[in-house]
Amino acid sequence: MRIEDPKFVAALRELEVELRPASSLSELTSLNIGGNTDLLRIKKHESIPALLSLLDSHGVPHRFLGGGSNLLVSDGELPWVVLQLASADPDVVVEGNFAQVDAAADLGRIVTYCAKHDLGGMEGLIGVPGTVGGALRMNAGAYGMQIGSYVREVKLYRAAARRIEILRGEQISFEYRHTSFAPDDMMLAVKLELPSKPYKEILQGIRICNEKRRSSQPLGQKSAGCIFKNPPGASAGRMIDELGLKGLSRGDARVSDRHANFFVNAGKASAKDMLGLIADVRERVHSTFKVELEHEVVIWA
Numbered sequence: 001m002r003i004e005d006p007k008f009v010a011a012l013r014e015l016e017v018e019l020r021p022a023s024s025l026s027e028l029t030s031l032n033i034g035g036n037t038d039l040l041r042i043k044k045h046e047s048i049p050a051l052l053s054l055l056d057s058h059g060v061p062h063r064f065l066g067g068g069s070n071l072l073v074s075d076g077e078l079p080w081v082v083l084q085l086a087s088a089d090p091d092v093v094v095e096g097n098f099a100q101v102d103a104a105a106d107l108g109r110i111v112t113y114c115a116k117h118d119l120g121g122m123e124g125l126i127g128v129p130g131t132v133g134g135a136l137r138m139n140a141g142a143y144g145m146q147i148g149s150y151v152r153e154v155k156l157y158r159a160a161a162r163r164i165e166i167l168r169g170e171q172i173s174f175e176y177r178h179t180s181f182a183p184d185d186m187m188l189a190v191k192l193e194l195p196s197k198p199y200k201e202i203l204q205g206i207r208i209c210n211e212k213r214r215s216s217q218p219l220g221q222k223s224a225g226c227i228f229k230n231p232p233g234a235s236a237g238r239m240i241d242e243l244g245l246k247g248l249s250r251g252d253a254r255v256s257d258r259h260a261n262f263f264v265n266a267g268k269a270s271a272k273d274m275l276g277l278i279a280d281v282r283e284r285v286h287s288t289f290k291v292e293l294e295h296e297v298v299i300w301a
């Protein structure tokens, strides 16, 4: 979708929103899949309510993009524009056991930054790609921990109320890869409370998680992490593996040989290829195990 009206473009400039015309979502997602649209980069949180009113009044649909690491976007010209926060500087401020973090900050960088300030708890998240905002919205977790456990406050744009609000941790429910945020809420910043731990000890934990991840996940390849959620008491990866589906392909979309719940783009896979592969695997798991797998990856189709 293109924004061409000069008045609209001038209004964006006024709001300090940078317009990047005809951006390719394949360059903004870890799967390297996705079509083209205008990208609007937001420099000031305060301009968001006015920006969204502007988009509404011109009838321009939009989606919020985080780090693009858990996302499958459809091909071709996309029928909505994409909004993305530009990162704040500094993107994290530590005070005692609290870390005030910008939603656009890189998750891995924040885990190591906090570690250097002797704040632990998030070791398991090392190696999870994406932004803090994305991790928050999905309640990212690994190796027995989840980010939600450390959240004390969230600053967000509440789409329903059309304003920026601050929620306390107790007002948000964090479940397995699911939160009570509305789909169109936009994460802006989060205050985490982290346990004190000596840097050396945290580093040790980080090394162990890194090692586990390297040995079981296709880290060097283009993927969106796990495609399906684990059903209660079972493992999607193990079920897909047991069906002998590692290596199953549609075009360049392929079930990873290393971890069967990771689907990789082995070259120039299209969204159509990837969606076809996802539907095929889901169908086969259903017919054998009678389990309807739920997507873990977010799909913008």
Ligand code: EPU
Pocket (backbone or CB within 6 Å): 141, 142, 143, 144, 216, 224, 225, 226, 227, 228, 229, 230, 235, 236, 237, 238, 241, 258, 259, 260, 261, 296
């Ligand atoms: N397994 C297989 N074959 C495979 C993959 C896994 O037999 O191809 C078996 C493993 O041997 C193990 C079990 O399945 O016994 C579970 O596998 P793993 O420990 O790799 O964990 P997972 O349940 O597949 C979850 C998260 C990952 C997270 C890891 C580590 C989900 C959907 N996945 O994977 O998160 O990194 O645990 O904590 O919850 C993600 O969210 O994108 C993600 C990758």
